Amino acid sequence: MNKLVLIAALIFMASGCKTSPFTGKQTLNFVSNDELFPMSFQQYNQFLSENNVVTGTAESRMVKQVGEKIAVAAERYLTALGYPGYLKDYKWEYNLVKDDAANAFCMPGGKIVVYTGILPITGDEAGLAMVMGHELAHALANHGAQRMSASQVQQGVGLAGGLALGDSKSGQLFNQYYGTASQVGLMLPFSRKHESEADEIGTIIAAIAGYDPAEAAELWKRMQAKSGGQEPMEIMSTHPSSASRIQALTALVPRAKQEAAKFGVTTFKS
Template sequence: MKYKKYLSILVISVLIVSCAKNPFTGKSTMALVPNSQILPMAFQQYDQFLSENNVVTGTAQANMVKNVGQKISSAAERWLTANGYAGYLKDYRWEYNLVQDETVNAWCMPGGKIVFYTGIMPIAQDEAGVAAIMGHEVAHALANHGQQRMSASQIQQVAAVGLAVGTAGSENAAIYNQAFGVGSNVLGMLPFSRSHESEADKIGLTLMAIAGYDPLIGARLWERMSQQGGDAPQEFLSTHPANQTRIDNIVKWAPDARAVARKFGVTSFKN
C-alpha cells in the first residue's frame, strides 16, 4: 500500500512524457518542455551573459569563430533540407561570439546561441580545430540535448518525490532515498549525459565535413585536450566519455562523415 502513491506518480510521469523525433538522431526523445518555452529563455539568458562578459570583436580569432560558425550552421541547414526537414531551424537565431575568459570551454544554447572562450582557442589552434569544437557544440542544440536534460531532470525529481512519499514513516526511508539519488545519477543521468556527448561528437563530425573540414581533426583536438592534465573521474562517474573513448570513436566515425559530405559535393577537406 505504501508504495502505491510512488508507483502512481511514476506511471503518470511516463504517460505525460511528450516525445519528439529528432532528424539528426532518428530517435524519439523526451520533450516535456517545448521549444516554444525553451528558446525565448535561451535568447534572454544569452543576451544577459553577453552583457555581463567581455565580448571580443574585430580580432582575427573573433572573426574566425563567426566565419566557422556560419559554415557549420549552413552545413546543418543543407543537411536538413536534403533530408526533408527544410525549415526545421526556422526559429533559430544564430549568433557566434568570442568571450574573454581563460576557461577552456565553448557552448551552444538552444536556438543557435554560441560562445567560445578565449581559453579554448590555443587548444583549437586553427580554423579546423574551431570547426571541430563548433560542430560538437552546435550538434548539442540540433539534437535538442538541452530539452532532453530538462525533461529527464523533471522526471527524476518527480520520481524522487514519489519515493519520499511512498517510504514516509519507514525506518529505512533515508537509505532508500539516498540509494535512489546515487543510483539515478550513476545509472541514469550520467550515462544519459555521456550518450549526448557521443551523439554530439558524431553529428558534429558530419557537420564539419559538410562544411569542408577534415573530421579527423576532431581526434587531434581531443588528443590536445587530453594533454591539459588534471585528474579526470572514471568514465562511469563522469558526464563525458573518456578522452580516449572519444578519440577512438571519432577515428571510427570519420570515414562515414566524409562519405556524407561527398554527397554534398565536398571532395577535399581542410586540416
C-alpha cells in the same frame, strides 16, 4: 497506490517524447522551443553584457566565419534528412569572449560563445570547426531541453517514490540512496550519451562544411595532453573519457566523409 504512480509516470513520460532528426529515435523532451528559446536568448544577451566580448580581431572574425559555415552545413544536412524547416526559429550568433577557460558553448536556439582560452588547443580553423560543430550539435539535438526533462523525471520519481513508500524502512532506504543511484545510473550516462551524440553530429556537419573530420580526434588528443591525463573516472563523469572520444571519432572519419560526399564535398580543410 504504487501502480497508479507508475502508470501516471509512464503516461507523463510518453507524452513528452519527440523524434530526433538525427537518430530517428524517441527522445525525452517536455520543453518546447517556444518556451525555451526566448529564455535562452535573454540569458545569452545577459552573459554578453557581463563579459568581455572580443571584436575586430582576426580570431573573432574566424569564429563568425566558421560559425556561419557550420550553420549553413547544418541546414543542408537537416533538409536532406527530411527536416527543411527545423531551424526556422534559430537565431544564429557567434561571439568570442575573453576568458582563459578552455571552453565553448551553444545556447538553445543557436547562440554560440567561444572562449579565447580554447583557441590555443583548437590551433586553427579546422580545430575550431570541430569545437563549434560539437556545441552547435547540442542545440540541434535539443540536448538542453532533454536534460531539463530528465531532471524533471528524476525529481518526480523521487517525490513519487517517497510518497508511495512513506516512512517505512523501504522508504527511508529509498530516500537515502535514490539521489546518488539516479545520478550515477541515469543522469551521468544520459549526459555522456549527449556528448557522444554531439561529437558524431558535429563532426559530420563540420565535414559537410568542408573541414577534415580527422581533425576531431586530433583536437581531443590535444585536449587529453592539456589535462595531463588527470580526468575523473568515466562512470562518474558527465563526459566520456578523452580516450573513448578519440577512438570513436577516429572510427567516424569514413562515415563523415561519405556524408559530406553526398553534398559534393570531397576535399577538406585541415
